[in-house]
Amino acid sequence: MDYPSKKSFTSKHPQRNLLLNSIQDIFFPRSCIDCSEPVEDSPYQYICKSCAQLLILAHPPNCITCGYPFLVDKIMAKNCPHCLDLKPNYSRGYTLCLAKKVGRQLIHNLKYNNGLYLINDLKSIIRQLPHLRRICQDAILVPVPLHPTKQRARGFNQSETFAQVLQKTLNTNIQIQNLLIRTRFTQSQTTLSKEQRRENIHDAFALSSECKFDLDKKHILIDDVFTTGSTANACAKILKKAGIQKIELLTLGHG
Numbered sequence: 001m002d003y004p005s006k007k008s009f010t011s012k013h014p015q016r017n018l019l020l021n022s023i024q025d026i027f028f029p030r031s032c033i034d035c036s037e038p039v040e041d042s043p044y045q046y047i048c049k050s051c052a053q054l055l056i057l058a059h060p061p062n063c064i065t066c067g068y069p070f071l072v073d074k075i076m077a078k079n080c081p082h083c084l085d086l087k088p089n090y091s092r093g094y095t096l097c098l099a100k101k102v103g104r105q106l107i108h109n110l111k112y113n114n115g116l117y118l119i120n121d122l123k124s125i126i127r128q129l130p131h132l133r134r135i136c137q138d139a140i141l142v143p144v145p146l147h148p149t150k151q152r153a154r155g156f157n158q159s160e161t162f163a164q165v166l167q168k169t170l171n172t173n174i175q176i177q178n179l180l181i182r183t184r185f186t187q188s189q190t191t192l193s194k195e196q197r198r199e200n201i202h203d204a205f206a207l208s209s210e211c212k213f214d215l216d217k218k219h220i221l222i223d224d225v226f227t228t229g230s231t232a233n234a235c236a237k238i239l240k241k242a243g244i245q246k247i248e249l250l251t252l253g254h255g
């Protein structure tokens with residue numbers, strides 16, 4: 001699929017693309033999504049060089065449940081403070097980056113500000129994490145669904161978009177299946193406590209009636225942010241009940 005791009009031209013001619021982008025940059029200079037400074041000499045299109053240094057990617061080793069990168073090797077997975085209370089219905093969790101500073105802006109813009117122009121920066125992040133290819137190979141990606149009302153208002157489901165970008169960027173055998181539906185409208189989780197989040201999301205998901213299961217395949221739930229893990233865990237519970245043996249979780253950000 002082709003993603004709408006806010007400020008870049010695409011064509012089959014890379015030389016022409018470079019020229020068009022250069023001309024465009026003169027008239028519409030790209031600014032950083034976090035600090036609003038112009039983006040120059042950065043590995044990203046919408047993250048400046050200084051903010052790029054503050055973007056923490058989740059290189060291994062990571063917590064096996066939430067994917068938090070252990071910046072200090074001494075911390076043991078079982079002691080991870082970010083997911084101590086979670087009893088996961090999935091076997092492994094991974095994430096791409098910490099949802100702090102520019103990482104938070106990236107996710108926020110993708111989610112709420114029609115930030116599909118950030119897709120190329122998302123692809124750059126994915127390419128910097130080579131272990132993702134092994135994780136996603138031959139897997140079925142299952143996006144966490146939005147309620148239809150919310151999806152209509154937003155125009156897209158950010159988790160599904162994330163799954164599509166993974167499929168396109170990793171260039172390996174990956175399927176995407178919308179196996180889940182959201183059965184009721186839930187209050188935004190952002191201001192809720194851990195307990196309230198669990199209650200809020202309880203029974204909010206079900207299996208899609210159209211889905212066909214391949215129970216032997218690895219299924220990876222795809223979500224935008226890991227906060228307490230309650231949303232993804234509620235989804236994993238549904239897949240587990242359906243008889244899927246191997247369930248993992250991949251989130252865009254952690255925090």
Ligand SMILES: [Zn+2]
Nearest residue numbers: 032035048051
């Ligand atoms: Zn910046």
Ligand SMILES: [Zn+2]
Nearest residue numbers: 063066080083
């Ligand atoms: Zn953890």
